[in-house]
Amino acid sequence: MNRLAARVMLDRLVSALVILCVMLAAIPVLILLVFVVIKGLPGMLAPGFFTDLPHPIGVPGGGVFNAIIGTLVIVGIASLVAVPLGTLVGIFLSEFGRNRVGDAVRFVSDVLTGLPSIAFGIFGYTVLVATLGHFSAISASAALAVLMLPVILRATETALVLVPNALREGGLALGAPRWRVTMQIIVPAALAGIVTGALLAMARAAGETAPLLFTTLGNEYLQLNPGRPMGALSLTVFKNALVPYTSLQDQAWAAALLLVIIVSVTNILARVYVRRVQR
């Protein structure tokens, strides 16, 4: 065989291998999605799923209204704390963190990323629940905020480091102070990456169950006071999946599907927004 033919063969072989790997990675995710849709759709289409509170076990029907509100409130409060803080720390790391302080922050954040999520639950329990004397949504938000923080700050740092240095020099050469160049030129240039990181963190927080078990505990009734225990979609999935009633199991599937939808829709909306801003 001549050399050219050998190279063409090798090229095809590697291409085929790459496609195979992509399929291996994508297929399980697709199967998972399809499965959740098939299993979740009937429960979601059942009357009252979005608007009713859970019914007592054995009583047919009922919905997850309390859990939807709970997830939105808990993740909302957590994001309100973690997104601004994480973004600012990420800016610090990228623009002013080439030193010991920056390295220390990076190390701590990497350790936090590797921590199992139940540890954040125990943190929330010890620091807030035990101190306040009762379970509450706000302690869940605190636990989730700590969980989100490293994801957001590393994503922000990565996005900012990718902004070409030429832009920093261009701004500084006009006589702009460092903070102005950072906030008005560098951060907007990296906005897509920063928003993606924040959303990834929010998506992860919305799906977490373990930290919530120790902090917000769950609630079968609608609760709007973050100082009290609240339900959450991930808790609904966890509890109803373990119960031997098919109607409740259907509700668990539907709640899982709803989580997937909430996360995807937020992602898509944010991407559309970022694209529009950057044009």
Place this chain on the structure above:
Amino acid sequence: MQTEIAPPRVRDENPKIKLDAREVNFYYGDFQALHDVSLAVQDCKITALIGPSGCGKTTFLRIFNRMHDLVPGARANGEVLLDGHNVLAPDTDVIQLRRQVGMLFQRANPFPKSIYDNVAYGPRMLGWSKPRVDEIVEESLKDTGLWDEVKDRLRRSALNLSGGQQQRLCLARALAVKPDVILMDEPASALDPIATLRIEELMQQLKKRYTIVIVTHNMQQASRVSDFTAFMLMNQQRAGELIEFGPTDDIFNRPKDNRTEDYITGRFG
């Protein structure tokens, strides 16, 4: 925020000298990059810095507006007088200095914003009023010959412009803060011959009002555009030294130093 255009000027004895570098030594950590460079840049003239790669031209250029502050471990000794005030003095207001000494880079670096916002960035930062900013944007774009090309799409992204247009936009952005001096670091090295010509024509117009210092690898360019030329070389310790400085005509036609002649005639470098 200050809104004055320029500080009161303290002139040298010689009114024609705008920038005066005196025995400048420059270090990156332990490595000496410039050795005793002295050079006087005349007001409203174009001064070209030429020499082989690594001879310290760009390093020298970036001292004039203290861009070297951004490099950790970089430091300069000696004096660089701008209108008689030592730029290297610790009490120099670097922000004010960079407004007075603008810079154009090797690769066009427009901000990922609209054409208008790019030029308006400096004036807005200085807190100038909206009508005044509008006026300056138009004036700066006209000065760089871009106005007619972009006046209908000022709100569109600057990144859609061609390479030559982007470089002229960066020039307009630098002009908008009303500098006295413009430093150019191989401003045309990434441009095609026609875009290069545009930049060179602009330089001839701009030198009526601005002092220009340009680093270039292109010797034809140096001989075409500049009034004065400085030739630099690395010495034995790899530090840059000024070999010869004088009117461009003398440097190219009657060089005093053999090394200048060898370089210019293409015998090395």
